[in-house]
Amino acid sequence: MNSQFGERIRTLREKQNLYLRQVAPLLEMDTAQLSKIEKGVRQIKKEQIPILADILKTEKDELLILWLADQLYDVVKDEKLATEAMQVAEKKINLINRKKK
Amino acid sequence: MNSQFGERIRTLREKQNLYLRQVAPLLEMDTAQLSKIEKGVRQIKKEQIPILADILKTEKDELLILWLADQLYDVVKDEKLATEAMQVAEKKINLINRKKK
DNA sequence: GGTATATTTGTCAATACTTGACAAGTCAAT
DNA sequence: ATTGACTTGTCAAGTATTGACAAATATACC
Structure with a gap:
């Protein structure tokens, strides 16, 4: 994973019975x-996500x-300290979100 | 923040009454x-954290x-979806950690 | 005012990292 | 052994980050 x-x-x-060869050009890539994106070797660009969501008929x-x-x-x-760091980060996010209201 | x-x-x-000028050389920087690191404009390198912890007499x-x-x-x-993403990431971390036992 | 010390900001070349593009590879079906 | 789908490797080109320095600002003291 x-x-x-x-x-x-x-x-x-x-599920949509699409080949890489069909999807890739719609995202302007080969x-x-x-393939690498699906394998997690490379990252897709954030801006491409909505396009892909459309193609795959799923929620952005x-x-x-x-x-x-x-x-x-x-x-x-x-x-080792992943969980602790996540908690600290989350706390900060919640703090900011509260402010935005 | x-x-x-x-x-x-x-x-x-x-708290230690140290100047940037005193600390910076110990980390081999100017x-x-x-200053930028303290202001959050730049990131310190991970490997420098233990050194800094020593200097500042705190826990690494x-x-x-x-x-x-x-x-x-x-x-x-x-x-907008920060919290949701954090939860998904956390779940994965916990899953992996459980495996490691 | 002027000087000194501490910190901050701006710039930019050097370095490191990521991406795009292509070629060559594996694998499965026929 | 050919074809189609996917994977992997490579590397130049494009981006981003860093290191180094100069200059600016801030504060305190005389």
């Missing part, structure tokens, strides 16, 4: 790139959450 | 760099957690 985003879009693509938000989660995971994946 | 790490080390440095883990939290925060700071 290397990339939740990648796994998800592969599942969705297969199949090699898209669902994909964005998974994509962000992958980025977050990347930061702390080998850290 | 731009960088929890930066704020913390500034507080600690001041005061300008360290405390600083590392704050530093990681800053990196995490950076990923999702402008995201």
Whole structure:
């Protein structure tokens, strides 16, 4: 389980019976790139997520959450203190969100 | 509140009555760099954290957690779905940690 | 005012990292 | 052994980050 985003879009693509060769051009990339994205070797650009959501007929938000989660995971994946760091970060986010109201 | 790490080390440095000019050379950087790190404009290198913890007579883990939290925060700071993404990431971390046992 | 010390800000070349593009590879089906 | 789908490797080009320095600002003291 290397990339939740990648796994998800592969599942969705297969569900739609689409080949890499069909999807890649819509994102203006080659199949090699898209293959790597699905495998989690490379990251898709944030701006491409809505396009992909359309193609795969799924919610943009669902994909964005998974994509962000992958980025977050990347930061702390080998850290003993991952959970603690996440808690601190979360606290800060909640603080900011409260302010925005 | 731009960088929890930066704020913390500034507080600690001041508590020790140290000047940037005194601390910076110990980290092999100039005061300008360290100033930016304290302000959260730039990031310190992970490997420098233990050195800094020694200088500031604090726990390496405390600083590392704050530093990681800053990196995490950076990923999702402008995201409506920040909290959701954090939850997904956390779930994955817990899953992996359980496996490691 | 002027000087000194501490910190901050701006700039920019050097370095490091990521991406795009292509070629060559594997794998499965026929 | 050919075809189609996908994967992997490589590397130049494009981006981003860092290190180093100069200059600016801030504060305190005389």
